[in-house]
Amino acid sequence: MGTVRDLRAGRSNQPWIDFLDNEIATADPQTTRHAIAKIFRRSLFSTRGCLPSDAALQLDTYYQETYLPSNPELKDQDDKGMVAFLAGLYGLVVDLMFYIPYHHGLQYTLIDFLYELRHLPPKEIKFEGETCLIYEEEPVLEKMMNEKWEVNNPITKDEPDPEELEKKCSAWVNVSAFAARCIEAGFADHFKEKCTIPCMDIAKALEEDHPPGIKRNCLIRVAVQYIMIAGAKICQQKIGKAKTEEQQMWLGKWKIWAEKLLQLAEQNELEPGLTSEVREAHGTMVALQPRLFKFKR
Template identity: 30%
Template sequence: MDVDAMSKPGCYHNADDQLQQRQKLQQQQKQAEDVGYDDGNGQSSWVAYLETERNRQFDPVDDAFMCIFRDLLRSHAVDAARDAARAIDGAFARGWLPQRSMLKHAGDEGLADFVHLVYNLIFELAPLLRHDSAQHVRLFELLVELRRLPPRSFKLNSNEYIPYVNDPDFFDVLHEETRNCYQEGPHPRRHLTADDSEDTNSAAFRQQCEAWVNFSLFKARCVEAGILHQRTNAHGLPADQIVEGLETDPLPVSQPARDCKVMVAAQYLAVAGARFHERLILVPRRVFNDNASTNVKAAAAIALHRGRARWSLWAARLEFLAQRGGLSPYVVDALEVARRRVVALEPVLFPGMAMRR
């Protein structure tokens, strides 16, 4: 039996059988794995999105440029993301810019406009790709590889930026897409806390919840990679999503809403737990141990106490919700992964669990 299962009070002796049943149900729920959502016509939604972008009547996008994204998401090559990043970089001068006479001589503005387009495509594709798919990983790897390109710079408002590294469009587009993804369709922001809505179990609402889970995992990967750093920008901060998913009682009655809220919180801790641990515990601990003034050390001690208390609370809530939250099997699995991550990052808070690991 898994050591974490043994550590749970009132655990069942047939945990292995339960795990197999849970995995079977989870597999049934993921029949469309690695292809995205079906749009009803046998076509995955990300394919439909790229086709729509190709055929837009205003500001048309070059076919070759859109094919870079299509080929990336269909590829299984190890270097697919790196090759796509290089192709995107080359497409700016060779294909995209010459077709736009108004931008051909715009210099820096043309490059800034192109970078904005790339971000739009990435962040609009992220909700359409299943959070557990290889395609979702490849799209994130593309963002990483774009940051590794040989640097070129552009100026906006007398400030110099490096595309994909420190340009302002990243946070602007991320903020806009976060708002769109969270509020489109049947408005998950309202229904994730509403228990009496008739459409919280509709297919449209379920799909919107799935899109929010997908998009949130993409942001969690950005947090873990240091691309989206909580202390450097006020847009799209994920900490409130953990609080909403783990600390809010009662959870919505609607199964899709309940699964969505908790799944988002679990993903942030499982994927980017080290970043939250650093902010809540490591940084105040470091300040407290430094040769600082008495007042600074006192403030750090208070921050450390609060951080450790919240870390312990999150671990307890992850365990409680896994056992008694009435969640779908795949969410329970995610909670268990997140709890193991939380315990491993600060084992001194969980001596009993650490001994059983």
């Protein structure tokens, strides 16, 4: 699991449904991933829909009433089997995001679902010798997102087929937008690396020269999503009050990135939809650090 697959089932306009149905049909029924796919399919992604709070409760009930009783040895473990359980949950969520378009409201539905998990009665576990709260302060989400980033990044791989490359790049934009929403929602506030991956992707798009084409469009669109959605968080965590040498360094990068976005917008060589997003991202950067930019009256 964990790579973008070609799903050619009937609902071409709902590939996320095809993905879940395929998971249910092919995954090992004894795995957490299979059980969570079924919960998602009959709740958040059913024809009748479901409140994210209800889906969160269903998931927690499955852990308490099915997962633990089926594996009684877990009760004696420090993490109560929760690390493996969360790996199944977050792995499925992130894989699902490859199929949900970056501008689709279902991305926010999954963010709301993760919010609701944090509103459940808190549970403490021990992980790698440290006590942490599940859903809120545990490191599993960070590790899972980092793994997906390393495995699925289409920019670092050679893909000779333009159609396949475009599909993988589109999926990469989708999952990057979701990562940005996780940052904006505060889910990454306790991450050790925090905004490292977004800043790497933004820098690659806006500090390096790339020939026109699918990869360049992908890089720019990923950078734009991080800036528009999570720009305030990135600015806060990397620049802060701009008092330290490192914060000043990031402030300089902020100006370089904004100027590159303005250049791209004014050149008007990108596809129309991307050009408008680039302009919006530039406006976001200026609004977050207005003193950096001088305007002619």
